[in-house]
Amino acid sequence: MACQPYKENGVVTDIEKVVKRRTKTLLHIDNSLGFSGSTFSPGAYGDALIIEAQAERKNFAKAINFLSDAINYPHLTTVKSEHNRRQHSEQYSIIKTVRHGCSQVPA
DSSP states (O other): OOOOOEEETTEEEOHHHHHHHHHHHOSEEEEEEEETOOSSSOOEEEEEEEEEEEOOGGGHHHHHHHHHHHHHOBOOOHHHHHHHHHHHHHHHHHHHHHHTTOSSOOO
16 A cells, blocks of 8 residues: 555645654555455455555554544545556556467557
């Protein structure tokens, strides 16, 4: 799960602070679409977003608060959205090409 800035009550928490908070709070974080899926390839129950996080017991409350902020207050911009759309589109094209047995990957 990539880090992104938060925007809560009109105040943006920049990415450096978010990454520092994640690093201090969590041991591991990951996400997938559905069970036994990957980030961009759904598994069973493909409409479900699965978020997995690991933290030390002493950081449990901080971990829950971090996940809550990440889910409820993402700071999304048109620049970031366009970058993600382009990146996922390129990855989908490569996957589609490989699945159809083509030997050349699109540029």
